[in-house]
Amino acid sequence: MEAINKHKGKVFPLNRTNIDTDQIIPKQFLKRIERTGFGQFLFYNWRFDNDGGLRDDFELNHPRFEGSSVLLAGENFGCGSSREHAPWSLLDYGFKVIIAPSFADIFYNNALKNGMLLIKMDEKQISEWMNQAEDGTFILKVNLEKQEITDDEGTVVTFDIPAYHKEKLLNGWDDIALTLQLKDRIEEYENSKLA
Amino acid sequence: MGKPKTIIEKIWEKHVVHQEEGKPDLLYIDQHLVHEVTSPQAFEGLRLSGRKVRRPDLTYATMDHNVPTKNRDNVKDEIARKQMETLRENCKEFGIKLADIFHPDQGIVHVIGPQLGLTQPGKTIVCGDSHTSTHGAFGALAFGIGTSEVEHVLATQTIWQERPKTLNVKVEGDLGPGVTAKDLILAIIAKFGVRFGTGYVMEYTGDAVHQLSMEGRMTICNMSIEAGARAGLISPDETTVEYLRGREYVPKGEAFEKAAKEWLALATDEGAEYDETVVINAAEVEPQVSWGTNPSMCVPIGGTTPSLDEVEHKEDVRRALEYMGLEEKQPITSIDIDHVFIGSCTNSRLSDLQKAAAIVDGKRVKYGVKAIVVPGSFSVKLEAEKLGIDKVFTDAGFEWRDSGCSMCLGMNDDIVPPGGRCASTSNRNFEGRQGNGARTHLVSPEMAAAAAIEGRFVDVRKFTAGVLN
Numbered sequence: 168m169e170a171i172n173k174h175k176g177k178v179f180p181l182n183r184t185n186i187d188t189d190q191i192i193p194k195q196f197l198k199r200i201e202r203t204g205f206g207q208f209l210f211y212n213w214r215f216d217n218d219g220g221l222r223d224d225f226e227l228n229h230p231r232f233e234g235s236s237v238l239l240a241g242e243n244f245g246c247g248s249s250r251e252h253a254p255w256s257l258l259d260y261g262f263k264v265i266i267a268p269s270f271a272d273i274f275y276n277n278a279l280k281n282g283m284l285l286i287k288m289d290e291k292q293i294s295e296w297m298n299q300a301e302d303g304t305f306i307l308k309v310n311l312e313k314q315e316i317t318d319d320e321g322t323v324v325t326f327d328i329p330a331y332h333k334e335k336l337l338n339g340w341d342d343i344a345l346t347l348q349l350k351d352r353i354e355e356y357e358n359s360k361l362a
Numbered sequence: 363m364g365k366p367k368t369i370i371e372k373i374w375e376k377h378v379v380h381q382e383e384g385k386p387d388l389l390y391i392d393q394h395l396v397h398e399v400t401s402p403q404a405f406e407g408l409r410l411s412g413r414k415v416r417r418p419d420l421t422y423a424t425m426d427h428n429v430p431t432k433n434r435d436n437v438k439d440e441i442a443r444k445q446m447e448t449l450r451e452n453c454k455e456f457g458i459k460l461a462d463i464f465h466p467d468q469g470i471v472h473v474i475g476p477q478l479g480l481t482q483p484g485k486t487i488v489c490g491d492s493h494t495s496t497h498g499a500f501g502a503l504a505f506g507i508g509t510s511e512v513e514h515v516l517a518t519q520t521i522w523q524e525r526p527k528t529l530n531v532k533v534e535g536d537l538g539p540g541v542t543a544k545d546l547i548l549a550i551i552a553k554f555g556v557r558f559g560t561g562y563v564m565e566y567t568g569d570a571v572h573q574l575s576m577e578g579r580m581t582i583c584n585m586s587i588e589a590g591a592r593a594g595l596i597s598p599d600e601t602t603v604e605y606l607r608g609r610e611y612v613p614k615g616e617a618f619e620k621a622a623k624e625w626l627a628l629a630t631d632e633g634a635e636y637d638e639t640v641v642i643n644a645a646e647v648e649p650q651v652s653w654g655t656n657p658s659m660c661v662p663i664g665g666t667t668p669s670l671d672e673v674e675h676k677e678d679v680r681r682a683l684e685y686m687g688l689e690e691k692q693p694i695t696s697i698d699i700d701h702v703f704i705g706s707c708t709n710s711r712l713s714d715l716q717k718a719a720a721i722v723d724g725k726r727v728k729y730g731v732k733a734i735v736v737p738g739s740f741s742v743k744l745e746a747e748k749l750g751i752d753k754v755f756t757d758a759g760f761e762w763r764d765s766g767c768s769m770c771l772g773m774n775d776d777i778v779p780p781g782g783r784c785a786s787t788s789n790r791n792f793e794g795r796q797g798n799g800a801r802t803h804l805v806s807p808e809m810a811a812a813a814a815i816e817g818r819f820v821d822v823r824k825f826t827a828g829v830l831n
């Protein structure tokens with residue numbers, strides 16, 4: 168996984184709560200056996216109409232949000248299925264940072280494993296940013312090391328993140344390699360069960 | 363005697379392989395279940411890094427999500443076929459047992475685990491599927507994981523997990539006649555919302571829970587994820603032990619009696635404390651119907667859709683009603699349906715089918731309604747056929763299919779068309795879940811059966827008593 172520390176990007180406000188994984192990527196696109204190429208299917212039913220044309224009632228389709236890489240959303244983002252295709256599609260589309268009041272557990276883990284930065288922030292702050300981001304020119308700068316987000320005017324907001332997650336993201340560690348350093352412990356555990 | 367403990371703490375402590383200040387615990391996994399959709403990238407990852415599956419003997423695979431439920435010998439969907447073939451090859455290469463599409467043990471992964479006795483009290487069980495919570499019905503700690511975690515478990519047989527907080531979902535009183543486990547869990551989610559379980563493992567307690575059959579308990583635990591909890595469980599009791607006796611993968615003879623004793627000892631101790639408790643009175647629960655686009659948007663059959671003036675998140679409710687093609691304050695019994703789906707890992711076991719069959723017996727599906735029954739596993743299908751249940755359904759005008767996830771998520775051909783309205787025994791009513799533009803109403807098998815006959819939602823209690831208005 169790629170390490171992430173600083174990110175600066177255009178903000179896309181998605182003012183909905185309980186955005187579930189079926190909305191993030193519908194099931195008909197889960198049949199691929201690769202990890203890549205899922206961005207084209209992101210928010211498919213919101214972005215495209217039944218004939219595959221772009222819908223103009225979904226803001227992400229608007230040119231002013233082109234190149235967005237920071238997503239603002241309502242609470243419980245990513246609820247539903249365990250499909251890792253959800254973070255794969257968000258990342259592949261270009262979103263590197265998601266800021267929401269809360270995230271569903273499995274989605275949070277899946278995103279983390281792919282080097283995507285999820286930030287929990289209070290609803291009031293998010294709704295302020297949502298308003299500012301409406302016109303498609305709002306940029307946020309995220310510094311993970313310092314746990315700070317800076318807006319266009321230089322206002323700084325801090326955020327919390329578990330130290331362990333932060334360390335992993337900053338270093339881009341491969342989880343399996345880390346765990347395999349504990350191979351002896353695993354063996355010991357297995358042997359104790361056999362005894 | 364030490365401090366009284368919950369079953370959650372007991373299972374956790376028995377599985378910690380490694381612990382370090384400020385980090386999650388490394389937990390050992392006793393049973394890993396695998397299916398075709400969330401595993402290909404994990405196996406590919408193993409191959410790329412030259413790793414093996416650490417414990418193929420603790421890993422079991424099946425195909426369920428995109429298998430067709432009819433004409434199985436001719437899978438038309440190329441990409442689905444590729445995914446199934448990939449699983450076949452991966453299982454062969456890495457030495458994993460697979461219940462393939464024509465294998466007698468094939469079925470929805472959360473139906474076959476318990477049926478084979480792979481699911482046992484005290485085990486840690488994971489699967490690349492959020493409804494792995496189902497297995498908690500046996501007093502196992504079971505939760506869904508993503509594909510990177512699948513790869514991690516394949517390679518190490520362990521997983522990093524933060525110690526969860528514990529939540530007691532206490533069900534007081536008894537369920538009324540005609541009210542099912544499905545109604546209970548829907549009512550719980552309607553009352554406390556789709557987030558109240560986030561960060562917790564829930565234990566369902568109370569007489570009403572322990573009076574339920576194992577199949578009813580699975581229905582409840584299955585939907586824990588819909589309340590935000592990764593895992594939900596029920597302490598094992600005699601019902602649990604009796605269900606498991608004689609199943610293929612449980613110990614036999616004396617070893618079984620010994621295991622049974624250990625299982626019963628796992629139950630939460632008297633006086634154990636939880637981080638949080640919520641209480642619901644079972645006697646107040648009525649048959650439920652969901653009206654919206656998440657499982658908490660749910661009311662009793664006698665109720666109506668909400669009024670926008672009375673709700674907190676107006677925009678969400680307005681969007682949900684619009685998607686569902688419903689008005690505010692619309693009576694649930696005024697909603698006509700055109701599809702009925704009886705199936706999914708929530709409600710596709712033998713007793714679910716028996717109860718639905720009892721409702722449709724001797725009646726006809728309403729003209730214009732397409733109704734299908736999809737047994738949860740091949741073996742459920744065979745047992746049902748032995749009892750003649752398939753005949754009851756087909757005589758009434760239902761289609762009787764082969765096992766799989768089917769219309770629960772519509773990854774195969776079983777989809778509800780845009781604007782179609784389905785009474786479904788599954789667990790998610792998200793936008794587009796059963797097909798692009800499809801409208802899903804979550805109900806119990808009995809309520810789905812009654813809706814099939816009437817072509818609209820009816821109170822199954824009045825239906826069986828013959829006093830419909």
Ligand code: SF4
Nearest residue numbers: 493706707767770771
């Ligand atoms: S039946 Fe539905 S919810 Fe259950 S495993 Fe299959 S797709 Fe998932």
